[in-house]
């Protein structure tokens with residue numbers, strides 16, 4: 001009996017070791033996992049990380065950021081972006097672009113129309129008669145080719161957008177590289193070239209909540225924007241062309257302010273493009289977001305002239321397959337979309353958004369995490 005018991009224990013120890021080593025192997029391989037299929041193509045989730053332990057996961061459907069794991073002030077790690085547990089979440093009708101790449105033109109183009117070299121182009125009007133975030137099937141709803149770059153910290157995504165896709169002229173070759181830097185930033189580099197003149201405005205649509213699931217809204221987060229003007233909009237969120245001063249208005253984030261402080265005096269909540277105080281196109285700090293309870297700080301750097309601060313106004317708790325079944329209620333997360341201005345192709349006074357053959361589109365944005 002004693003012998004049998006010893007043999008049984010020995011088997012148990014061996015199999016336990018085995019399963020440990022399996023787990024270990026899985027863990028090492030977890031940097032690339034199957035996530036389902038879409039349009040007959042394999043969807044995978046890739047995890048990139050740095051030595052400090054910051055981890056970002058991305059799927060090749062929509063080039064979507066599914067997780068950003070960073071520590072709070074006590075070293076406890078948490079996921080600071082909204083998302084879903086499975087691909088079904090990202091595929092559901094009405095998924096409000098959680099974590100996705102956005103293109104060919106981020107934000108709105110009035111009446112889905114613009115004229116280039118004397119020719120009028122018509123885009124899908126998918127938002128109150130306007131074209132939003134690239135139309136019905138923007139870059140958030142296509143499968144990108146993904147390639148992990150040497151080291152474990154960068155993922156390269158490419159997409160060949162066809163001439164006429166969603167109404168846009170020209171074959172556009174797009175490349176996006178996500179990198180987790182050694183100093184805990186998620187860096188996003190966007191490049192594109194075209195064979196016909198076309199509007200281009202690429203961005204990412206992560207919804208941040210630095211409480212990592214502890215707070216149901218972002219109203220207690222504090223935001224600072226290096227911007228003294230914003231692009232005023234009409235009731236369908238198309239710029240009027242005016243750039244009002246933010247000073248002493250609810251739009252003023254020139255010094256750090258609790259988001260909930262003035263939000264009720266902004267009709268519908270914040271969903272505007274701030275004009276960044278910069279002249280050049282170098283990478284500069286444009287925003288800081290701080291969550292006092294967790295101590296998490298996120299600083300945003302960009303080469304772009306504008307930033308859309310969207311306070312998650314249309315979230316209403318109805319999304320399915322959300323992470324851990326959390327209800328994404330109004331203001332559950334916020335977006336800081338670095339970009340050129342909305343409706344750029346129709347507003348000659350705004351920075352140029354037309355890319356021509358032979359030119360190179362390039363933008364870099366960085367979301368840097370720390371605690372204080």
Ligand code: GLA
Nearest residue numbers: 096097132271308310314335
């Ligand atoms: C952008 C827009 C918002 C809204 C969200 C998605 O940020 O500016 O108005 O459409 O996308 O819900």
